[in-house]
Amino acid sequence: MTILTKRFTDALDYARVAHAAQVRKGSSIPYLYHLLGVASLVIEFGGDEDQAIAGLLHDVIEDCGEPHRALVRAQFGDAVADIVEDCTDGSAESKASHTDIEAKRRDWMRRKLDYLAHLAKAPDATLLVSGCDKLHNARAILNDLENPEVGTRVFERFTGGREGTLGYYQSLSEVFSKRGARMVVQLEATVARMHALAGATSRISLTE
Structure with a gap:
């Protein structure tokens, strides 16, 4: 059984604030819906707390910017940060550079x-x-x-x-x-x- 601690709720709050102004493409659904969905699937398929937290934070560099690289690592540790890095195919800044x-x-x-x-x-x-x-x-x-x-x-x-x-x-x-x-x-x-x-x-x- 996956045990979720205060680290998970801290990550949820981090994701809520970081993605506060974002919605899913073509909708008015808060982006947090997707992050909660991913974390839920991670738990469903047997992931541990670090993986569930990474599910909440996996888009934070890509959609919210480079400063989150260091912030996620400092607040949630190397295991979470490494997964978030691995799930990132480009930062918000790099994607915005192409007009x-x-x-x-x-x-x-x-x-x-x-x-x-x-x-x-x-x-x-x-x-x-x-x-x-x-x-x-x-x-x-x-x-x-x-x-x-x-x-x-x-x-x-x-x-x-x-x-x-x-x-x-x-x-x-x-x-x-x-x-x-x-x-x-x-x-x-x-x-x-x-x-x-x-x-x-x-x-x-x-x-x-």
Whole structure:
């Protein structure tokens, strides 16, 4: 059983404050919803408290900025900070440096390919948190695909567009499958359904 202490509630409060002004793409849902969802999945799949805390904080560098690198390490320790670092494919500052649409797409593709290569050899502790993050995101996309008021327009929210987004999640599914990640059965099923509802006649992979 995973025991959650005051460190977890401190991390929850840290995430709440850091992401206070942020919402999920295409919605008015507070971003904290996603972080709670990831932490819940981490616990569901047997993660320990450090991994659950990393689930709450996994986007803080990417979405809130570089200063959080040192703050997370100082407040929550090396085990948490290392997972957060491993789950980060770019800081808020580095992503904001690209303003041209094509430059953003090139940067997106580079970051995603680098992240896929990183996952192939990432520690198991990281793999669980990352996989739960991707599963929660994939389920959110699937929910929108199943919503007739949104449907395939959901891909307009993403820099990678329809093919890039489908390809990225297919490639993620393949990496997690090869690594034997605990959540991979659910992720594979979700990604397959995403492809079907998006009208993809075959599985698109980012790395092919």
